[in-house]
Amino acid sequence: MxxxxxxxxxxxxxxxxxxxxxxxxxxxxxxxxxxxxxxxxxxxTPQVMIDSLKNWNINPLSYAPSGGTNEYLNALETYYHDLGFLFVNTGNTIGTIAGSEAINMAMFLTCDPGDELLVFEPYYSSYKTSATMFGIKLIPIKTTISSGFHFPSIETIEVSITPKTKAVLYSNPCNPTGTVYTKAEIKLLINLVKKLNLYLISDEVYREYTFVDRPHVSILEYMMEIPDRTILIDSLSKRYNLCGARLGNLVSLNKEIINGALKYAMSRLSGGLIDQHVGSQLVHVPKxxxxxxxxxxxxxxxxxxxxxxxxxxxxxxxxxxxxxxxxxxxxxxxxxxxxxxxxxxxxxxxxxxxxxxxxxxxxxxxxxxxxxxxxxxxxxxxxxxxxxxxxxxxxxxxxx
Known part of the structure; x- marks a missing residue:
């Protein structure tokens, strides 16, 4: 056989x-x-999204643009503007087939086979799957139950960095630990990637679900500071209970990253036209x-x-x-x-x-x-x- x-x-x-x-x-x-x-x-799922399927009449069901439909990208732009990030627009956002594809894109674009990617452990299990597919070595930085799974010291992180290290990846709030990182912790990573010329990838699909008095600190707050090295991974799956629709996106101010993501997206032709129509209704979902x-x-x-x-x-x-x-x-x-x-x-x-x-x-x-x-x-x-x-x-x- x-x-x-x-x-x-x-x-x-x-x-x-x-x-x-x-x-x-x-x-x-x-x-x-x-x-x-x-x-x-x-x-x-928000009823307005379900109703959009009942009221939508398009025939034939054609391919969508590889980087996302205008309807979907415009809705995402509105979402980020409402958060106060006015620099996010349809030109620096790529629609993806859920957050999973955005993870794949970010790894594929920043690391070659044999390169190393720093992650904070325990980490979302699909990171390991994606890294294995692309021949990337994950370098785990351990966090513990006793510390609430918060980041260790900068010295502990720097010890794990080698000439093969290309990027740092984290999720905030964290899947699987539920940790919400402080502003000081995010600033620590910003300073690290600036100092060592690394990419910083932030997975923020649970952004709305925080249970602490301090606000969620998004990588978008620092994207203008280091526009060439930051990538946001996002998804509608958990925000609007759309796991079955497979809707996500990637945001970066680095034109090479966006162009590379579009090239990647072209290789799988397009995301779902129906899915993106449903996702575009997010502008009608009450806060x-x-x-x-x-x-x-x-x-x-x-x-x-x-x-x-x-x-x-x-x-x-x-x-x-x-x-x-x-x-x-x-x-x-x-x-x-x-x-x-x-x-x-x-x-x-x-x-x-x-x-x-x-x-x-x-x-x-x-x-x-x-x-x-x-x-x-x-x-x-x-x-x-x-x-x-x-x-x-x-x-x-x-x-x-």
Whole structure:
């Protein structure tokens, strides 16, 4: 039999989705699964976006422009102007197929095969997948539960920089930790990339969801200061609960980056015309929508954090944003526990599904006892999920 490429063999399997076949098997047995493994919000998509599909009549459904439709790009421009970033426009923005493609673009444009990219660990698991696809080496800078997963000192970061380092990538608010970085931390990175001539890539898809008194600090605040080295990654998926529409974008004041992103976009022809029409309706979504979402996620955060702290042996820090929490469990191998939850455990025909923490680390042993929990269910369901988790850990630890 012919062998597949070596690249296929080394491509990481998503720890967020890896166990889905097991959850499907459990459901076929009549077991209800509370999905805390994936960042799939349960809140309704704005009705104006749904209605735009009903009222839209275009035939034939043609290709969209590679860099995004005028309708979609104009809507994005309006969004950033409302945030106060008047320099963002349709000329320095590329529409992408979700934030995932914007991540791919940013890596592809800044790093060659063999180059190094600094990330703060634990990090979004898809960073590892994208880097592997492009032959880029991720260099993890460790953060810890005890420090709230905030950045370490500049000295700790600089030690990891080599002549092969080309860029620094971070998400803010952070997926998977929920950390919201301070102005001082972002300024630290700005000074670092200026000093060492690196690119700085900021993934800000959870921008609206912060639960701290200080404001979110966007890379856009510094983009005019270092226009040639900064890239923003963004997405509508979580902001408007449009995960299925696959809508994102990349922003940079570096013309070479924008031209390169457009060349990349041309290679896949176009994003979805229907998706972009839906996304363009963001200008009609009331600002109260995301404000209400922010309040709801903060309430869920409080419930989840307080509930986890009451379960013996669990170690957590309170998330400051997004809708995730990294928890260290009183088990030797969190993935085995996650599998057991789906194959050998149920409480009144119910169980929970978690994302094993190893997938958010370069060295899987570093996250071996951790899980990422997405608090994307209604509060009553989260309460029940916490109850099930407590019962499951008690039974599992006794068995182990």
């Amino acid at each position: 012919m062998k597949l490429s070596k690249r296929t063999d080394i491509l990481p399997i998503s720890s967020i989705r890896k166990l889905i076949p097991l959850s499907e098997r459990a459901k076929k047995k009549g077991i209800k699964v509370f999905h805390l493994n994936m960042g799939q919000p349960d809140v309704k 109260s929508y995301t404000k209400e979402m922010q309040k709801e996620y903060e309430a869920r955060r409080d419930l989840m954090f307080e509930g986890l702290t009451k379960i013996p042996g669990i170690n957590v820090t309170k998330p400051e944003g997004a809708f995730y929490i990294m928890a260290e469990l009183p088990v030797d191998d969190a993935e085995k526990f996650c599998i057991w939850l789906l194959t050998d455990f149920q409480d009144n025909q119910e169980t929970v599904m978690l994302a094993p923490g190893y997938g958010f680390y370069s060295d899987s042993s570093d996250g071996k006892r951790q899980v990422r929990i997405a608090y994307v269910l209604e509060k009553d369901k989260l309460k029940r999920a916490l109850e099930i988790l407590k019962i499951a850990l008690k039974e599992y630890c006794h068995i182990a």
